[in-house]
Amino acid sequence: MNGGELKFSTDTLSFDTVFTSLGSATVGVKIFNPQNQKITIASVHLANGASSPFHLNVDGKAGDGTNIDVAAGDSIYVFATVKVDPTDVNSPFIIQDRLVANLNGNDFSIPVIAYGQNAHYIRDSVLETQTWKTDKPYVIFGYAFVDSLQTLTIPAGCRIYMHANARLFVGGTLNATGTKKDSIIFQGDRLDRSYYGFEGYPGEWGGIYFLEYSTDSYLEHVVLANCGNSAQNAAPAAVQVSPDAHLSHTIQLTMNKVVIQNSIGYGLLCFNGSVKATNCLINSCGASALALLQGGNYQMDNCTITTYGSNKINHNDNPVAAILNYYFYNQTQYYSAPLTARFHNCAITGSLDNEVFIDSLKDAAATVNLSSCLIKQDPTKIRPWVTQSGNLYALSDGTMDPLYTDISKFNYRPLSNSPLLKHGTPPAPIDDLDDVIRSSPTSIGCYDPH
Numbered sequence: 001m002n003g004g005e006l007k008f009s010t011d012t013l014s015f016d017t018v019f020t021s022l023g024s025a026t027v028g029v030k031i032f033n034p035q036n037q038k039i040t041i042a043s044v045h046l047a048n049g050a051s052s053p054f055h056l057n058v059d060g061k062a063g064d065g066t067n068i069d070v071a072a073g074d075s076i077y078v079f080a081t082v083k084v085d086p087t088d089v090n091s092p093f094i095i096q097d098r099l100v101a102n103l104n105g106n107d108f109s110i111p112v113i114a115y116g117q118n119a120h121y122i123r124d125s126v127l128e129t130q131t132w133k134t135d136k137p138y139v140i141f142g143y144a145f146v147d148s149l150q151t152l153t154i155p156a157g158c159r160i161y162m163h164a165n166a167r168l169f170v171g172g173t174l175n176a177t178g179t180k181k182d183s184i185i186f187q188g189d190r191l192d193r194s195y196y197g198f199e200g201y202p203g204e205w206g207g208i209y210f211l212e213y214s215t216d217s218y219l220e221h222v223v224l225a226n227c228g229n230s231a232q233n234a235a236p237a238a239v240q241v242s243p244d245a246h247l248s249h250t251i252q253l254t255m256n257k258v259v260i261q262n263s264i265g266y267g268l269l270c271f272n273g274s275v276k277a278t279n280c281l282i283n284s285c286g287a288s289a290l291a292l293l294q295g296g297n298y299q300m301d302n303c304t305i306t307t308y309g310s311n312k313i314n315h316n317d318n319p320v321a322a323i324l325n326y327y328f329y330n331q332t333q334y335y336s337a338p339l340t341a342r343f344h345n346c347a348i349t350g351s352l353d354n355e356v357f358i359d360s361l362k363d364a365a366a367t368v369n370l371s372s373c374l375i376k377q378d379p380t381k382i383r384p385w386v387t388q389s390g391n392l393y394a395l396s397d398g399t400m401d402p403l404y405t406d407i408s409k410f411n412y413r414p415l416s417n418s419p420l421l422k423h424g425t426p427p428a429p430i431d432d433l434d435d436v437i438r439s440s441p442t443s444i445g446c447y448d449p450h
Contacts, residue, residue, distance in 0.1 A: 004039055006101050006108040007032040013080055013099055015114035019139055019161070019189065020084045026057075028079040029110070031101055033070040039103060041068045044078055047098040047109070054082050054097050054112055084116035093117075119161070127152055129172075134158050139189055143232050145169040148213050156221070157182035161189035167206035167232040170214045178221035180257075180435045185223045202286060202312055203264030206231030207238040210253055210273070212245035220256045228263030228285065236265025236287065241273035243294065243337070255280050257433050257446075260289075261410055262312070267305075271327060272296045272337045277303050279433045279446045281412060284310070288318045290348075294327035295337030295364055302345045302429055304445040308407045309351055320355040320376070321348050325366040336363040343369065345424040347412075347445035349376045353396045358383050372425040374402060374444050392419055392444075402445075413447045420444040 009030035033039050044065040046052040057079040058065030070076055084095060093116050100109040117137065124142040131153040132138060141163045146152045154160070154176040162168075168186075178184035188204030204226040210217060230236045238260045244252055255277040260267045267282040267289035268275070273296045280303045282289045290305050292298055309315035325339035339360065348356055355376040360366035366385070374392040382388065394400040403418035405411040413434075414420040424442035431437050433446040442448055 003106070004103050005034055006041070006103050007034055008099075008108070008110050009075075010110070012110055013112045015082055017115045017117050018082055018084050019119050019137075020116055026079045026081050028077055029099070030075040030077060031070075032075045033072060036072050038072055039070050041070060041076075042066065042102040042104075044068065044076075044099070044101045046112070047100050052097045053084060053095055053114070054080050056080055056099075080112060082114045084114065131155065132158050137161055139163070140166040140168065143167055143169055146172045146174060146214075148172050151175060154184050156184065158184050160184070160186045162186060162205035162227070163189050164205055164229070165231045167234055168208045169211060169232075170208065170217060171211045172214060174208070174210075174214075174217040174219070176219050176222050180221055183221045183223050184219075185225070186227070187223075187225045188227075200226040200262055202226055202262045202284075203229040203236075205229065206234060207240060207263070209234050209237075210239070210241045212242040214242075214252055215246055215250050217253045218256075219254070219258050221258075222255075223259045224261070224263075225259075226262045228265035228267075228287075230265070235269055236263075237269035238263040238266065238285075239268045240266075241268075241270040241275055243272035244274045244296070250274065251276055257435075259283075259433075260285075263287075263289075264313075266291050269293070270296055270298070272335075274298075277301070278429050279303070279431075281433060281446045283307060283410060283412060284313050286313050286315075286318075288320060288322045290321045290323075292321075292323045292339070292341055294335045295325045295339040295366075296341075298341040300341075300343045300346050301427075302424065302432070302442070302444070302446055303343075304347045304349075304412050304447070306347065306349045306402075306404075306407075306412060307351070310408070315351055319352060319357045320350045321357070323356070323358045323368055325360040325364045334361070336361055338364045339366040339368070341368045342371075343373050344371050345428055345442065345444050346370075346373045347375075347402055347420055348373060349394060349402050352376070354378055354381055356382065358386055360385070372423070372444065374400060374420055374423070390425060392423060412445070413449055414443065414445065416449075421448075421450075 059076045095114045097112045119139045137159040148171040150172040156178040252274045260282045263285040266287045267285040272294040326336040328334040369387040372390040376394040403415040428442040432448040438448045439450045
């Protein structure tokens with residue numbers, strides 16, 4: 001057969017941004033035979049040959065393809081990977097080649113394009129006191145450990161990309177202060193979102209683990225997205241706080257305007273810790289979004305803590321919030337410690353009938369106060385020793401539904417007719433998660449649109 005035609009399933013074989021020295025997911029293209037008879041493709045190769053940063057797999061075989069028979073109306077798959085060599089360029093740069101298929105002496109081709117990005121790489125490292133830069137992203141493999149008595153400062157606008165096996169351990173102090181415009185974002189290092197259908201998936205990386213001797217850590221306008229796997233043999237949690245080892249009982253972790261989102265495990269998991277959270281959104285978690293176990297000292301103000309099931313998150317069993325003065329580490333043995341937990345102007349909601357489980361054992365004292373909150377819960381199922389005042393209770397029949405804007409898009413801002421609006425009470429923070437000055441009376445939860 002002379003002549004003939006080949007068609008490609010796309011006009012460009014394109015990778016999203018790829019970190020230098022990191023490699024990439026595979027992207028693929030089909031080459032079609034539109035003829036009504038069999039053809040033999042003489043070769044499928046890259047125009048730049050061996051010098052190309054791209055590598056092919058043609059019709060199931062690594063490397064270039066030769067003399068490939070394709071039945072009438074059929075097709076073959078071609079997959080490509082890329083390895084981007086570092087340069088001295090800080091901003092993204094373009095790597096290009098062409099995918100060429102030869103049929104009967106005629107070349108048919110499409111561009112192959114990748115965007116490379118340099119980064120600061122951290123792999124299995126102990127960090128002393130330092131301040132990170134914003135000139136390039138940070139990519140963490142394995143562990144990064146802020147050593148005891150050391151401080152890691154992360155400035156506004158810093159981007160941190162975590163490999164699938166990565167977790168940040170804090171033995172000293174983490175100071176991450178962003179702004180609404182330049183939030184500090186922790187996310188997975190797979191930038192080729194087309195591989196994921198342009199969506200974030202829970203469990204792409206581990207989380208942040210505050211050890212027992214960590215103290216005075218502060219997070220503001222920080223986003224932790226698509227995380228919560230058990231990397232580095234830790235519990236599956238976006239943020240974990242260990243028992244407070246300081247006799248002075250200083251606050252281990254203060255969170256202001258922090259978003260924890262799309263965790264495959266817990267959102268905030270604490271074991272006898274000391275945490276203060278204001279204007280925080282903890283949502284869409286495979287386990288409890290908030291688990292305060294084995295006692296501890298907690299203050300939660302104007303936070304939204306919520307999970308609704310989705311095609312990525314199973315929300316059938318674990319309530320959104322679990323608050324206990326004990327923790328069973330096997331079937332018969334447990335740890336217990338005094339518990340003080342105060343929730344004011346918080347929204348604790350989800351798709352289960354009862355989203356709060358509060359319990360205590362007599363081994364240790366327990367004080368839990370819920371005031372001016374909207375809670376998805378049958379109030380008769382809350383322990384009688386829990387102090388309650390001015391709360392609204394959302395029920396499975398739709399009573400007091402919080403009426404969020406769009407839970408499928410993680411938009412938990414209340415609609416104009418939401419019972420969250422103007423049902424909060426003083427004291428309240430000056431502004432909300434969006435940096436909007438709060439109305440008077442204030443609203444329940446992390447948002448106060450008006």
